[in-house]
Amino acid sequence: MRIPPTNFKLTHHHAFRNGRAGYSCDIIKGMSASRPTHSFQTHAFQTDDPRLAPIHEKVLAGQRLDAADALTLYRTGDILAVGWMANSVRERMHGDKTYFNVNRHINPTNVCVAACRLCAFGRKKDTPGAYTMALDEAFETAASGYSEAVTEFHIVGGLHPDLPFQYFLDLCAGLKQRFPQVHLKAFTMVEVAYLSRRAKLSIRETLEQLKASGVDSLPGGGAEIFADRVRHIICDHKIDGDQWLDTARLAHQIGLKSNATMLYGHVENDEDRVDHLLKLRALQDETGGFQTFIPLAFHPDNTPLQHLPKTTGMLDIKQIAVSRLVLDNFPHIKSYWQMMTAKIAQISLRFGADDMDGTVIEEKIYHDAGATTPQGMRREELERLIRAAGREPIERDTLYRPVTRTETSVTVAV
Numbered sequence: 570m571r572i573p574p575t576n577f578k579l580t581h582h583h584a585f586r587n588g589r590a591g592y593s594c595d596i597i598k599g600m601s602a603s604r605p606t607h608s609f610q611t612h613a614f615q616t617d618d619p620r621l622a623p624i625h626e627k628v629l630a631g632q633r634l635d636a637a638d639a640l641t642l643y644r645t646g647d648i649l650a651v652g653w654m655a656n657s658v659r660e661r662m663h664g665d666k667t668y669f670n671v672n673r674h675i676n677p678t679n680v681c682v683a684a685c686r687l688c689a690f691g692r693k694k695d696t697p698g699a700y701t702m703a704l705d706e707a708f709e710t711a712a713s714g715y716s717e718a719v720t721e722f723h724i725v726g727g728l729h730p731d732l733p734f735q736y737f738l739d740l741c742a743g744l745k746q747r748f749p750q751v752h753l754k755a756f757t758m759v760e761v762a763y764l765s766r767r768a769k770l771s772i773r774e775t776l777e778q779l780k781a782s783g784v785d786s787l788p789g790g791g792a793e794i795f796a797d798r799v800r801h802i803i804c805d806h807k808i809d810g811d812q813w814l815d816t817a818r819l820a821h822q823i824g825l826k827s828n829a830t831m832l833y834g835h836v837e838n839d840e841d842r843v844d845h846l847l848k849l850r851a852l853q854d855e856t857g858g859f860q861t862f863i864p865l866a867f868h869p870d871n872t873p874l875q876h877l878p879k880t881t882g883m884l885d886i887k888q889i890a891v892s893r894l895v896l897d898n899f900p901h902i903k904s905y906w907q908m909m910t911a912k913i914a915q916i917s918l919r920f921g922a923d924d925m926d927g928t929v930i931e932e933k934i935y936h937d938a939g940a941t942t943p944q945g946m947r948r949e950e951l952e953r954l955i956r957a958a959g960r961e962p963i964e965r966d967t968l969y970r971p972v973t974r975t976e977t978s979v980t981v982a983v
């Protein structure tokens with residue numbers, strides 16, 4: 570899926586006015602004709618930064634941006650111009666539609682053999698705060714949020730040195746048996762690679778067994794930043810970037826969709842972020858298996874990197890916008906409200922994001938790292954935030970099929 574060019578004849582004039590490049594075009598007329606319910610941008614593109622003019626031309630024509638363009642987008646101070654372009658793409662792809670789902674996070678264990686410096690969640694076995702759910706406990710946890718008519722269980726955890734592969738197969742099979750209509754989005758590429766080592770299976774065999782036990786798709790975590798230099802500092806014990814991409818490729822090849830993430834706002838630089846985005850875009854060209862890209866703001870509290878400052882609102886919003894513009898083959902860009910606060914996530918719906926994640930009952934990983942957002946949000950509140958941004962809330966399932974609810978039933982359009 571590539572971003573289509575706009576279906577209008579470009580009539581912008583390209584003159585710089587008072588130091589700002591002004592573009593007026595009939596984008597509004599052209600798009601309104603094809604999608605009448607759409608609320609379109611009603612002002613001309615303007616920028617203080619002449620380097621953005623050729624990028625704007627490419628965006629309007631639906632042309633792919635290159636590494637130099639992406640670097641310019643990161644380095645310009647004109648966030649409004651970057652946001653304008655990202656929003657035009659977002660509206661071209663999704664109109665006002667803004668997706669969310671009703672999900673529950675299940676983190677079966679925080680015991681982890683790795684010691685990533687980015688992490689406040691993992692614990693060594695037998696240290697204070699370490700926990701591992703018995704299977705029955707995990708099933709009880711799943712059931713305790715069920716009154717919300719959950720459509721997805723998001724299951725991720727630590728790399729436990731003793732839990733056998735069978736535990737994870739039984740966990741998924743047990744959840745599927747108890748909640749057959751709930752989608753299991755389970756295990757990051759890092760967990761899959763670790764489970765394959767523990768089970769002495771190939772990655773493909775591991776994925777196939779997980780799929781057979783009930784896993785429907787994979788989340789996008791563990792990607793962090795692919796560049797080795799950064800990985801050595803923040804997550805030396807994890808699989809490297811190429812292994813993450815290889816695991817995602819195999820998942821897609823056996824029919825499991827996945828998401829992809831990028832952890833930003835720590836020791837990476839602009840080039841590292843661009844490299845990360847372009848590697849994801851290249852794999853997506855190959856497999857088409859990614860659904861959503863989720864930029865994750867780094868939370869330093871309670872990690873060995875807690876001397877680092879938190880991300881700023883400008884960086885959070887720019888990251889969403891640059892992702893939308895560079896990842897032209899990703900259907901969705903998510904502003905994950907748990908990481909960037911509900912307010913920034915809401916604003917980002919006008920800067921390229923079309924998804925706000927979900928109700929996220931009992932999020933643990935980012936709250937251990939100091940996130941001050943609530944651990945969950947009710948569906949009504951998510952809808953209110955989306956409407957207040959002038960967008961149309963659409964409850965979706967994990968595969969972006971619309972969910973319709975009545976007092977007594979939940980229906981997924983297939």
Ligand code: SF4
Nearest residue numbers: 681683685688691727
């Ligand atoms: S980030 Fe994941 S792999 Fe690394 S220490 Fe934390 S739980 Fe373990």
